[in-house]
Amino acid sequence: MIDILREVGMIERALDSIANREFKQFNLSNLQFLYVVRIYEHPGIIAEQLANLIKVDRTTLARAVRRLEKQGYVCRENDPENKKIKHLYVTKKGKEIYPFIMRENTHSNEVALKGFNAEEAQQVHDYLVRIRQNVDADWNFVKHGGKREY
Template structure:
C-alpha cells in the first residue's frame, strides 16, 4: 500500500517550519498564523467551530486563543443572545498581518505546484479534499472519546 500520509506529513512539517521562522518577524509563534487566518476568514467563529476547522483539540484552541489575545491579534466578544458563548474576531493588528500571511501561502502553493498544469493542480486539490473527508469521521469519533478499530 502506498503511504501517502508520510509524504503529506513531510510537506506539512516543512511548510509549517518555514512559516514559523518567517512569521517570527510579525510576532507570531509556532502555528499561530493558522488561527489568525481562520478567525479572519470566519469572523465571529466560536472555539468549537475553530477546533473542527483546524483539526486540533479544544485545549489547544483555548491556549492559542489566549496567547493571540494577549498579543493583541484577536479578541473575544460575548454573543449578544447568549453571553456564555465567546465569539472570536481579529483586531486591527491581526488584520494588518493577514495579507503577509496570505502572500506566504500563495508563494508556498506556487512552489508546491511548480510544473503542474491547472488541471493537475485541481486534481491534487480534489484528491486531498476527498482524503480529508475520509478522515473527518475518525477525527470526530476520537475527538469525542471513541476508539478506532485497526
C-alpha cells in the first residue's frame, strides 16, 4: 500500500514551520494564525464548532483561544440567551493581520501547486477532501471515546 500520510505529514510540517517563522512578527505560533482565520471567517463561532473545524481537542483550543485573547487578536462574547455559551470574534487587531495571513496562504498554495495545471490542481483538492472526509469518521469516533480496531 502507498503511504500517502508520510507525504501529507511532511508537507504539513514544512508549511507549519514556514508559517511559524513568518508569523513570529505577530507573536503567533503553533498554528494560532489558523484560529484567527477560522474565527474571522466564522464570526460568532462557538468553541466546539471551532474545534471540529480545525480538528483539535477542546483543551488545545481553549489554551490557544486564551492566548489569542491575551494578545488581543480575538474576544469572547456571552450568548444573549445562554450565558454558558461564548461566541468568538476577531478584534480589530485580528482583522488587521488577516490579509497578511491570507497572502501567505495564497503564496504557499501557489508554491505547492507549481507545475500543476488547473485540472490537476482541482483533482488534488478533490482527492484531499475525500481523504479528509474518510478520516473525519475515525476522528469523531475516537474523539468520543471509541477505540479503533487495527
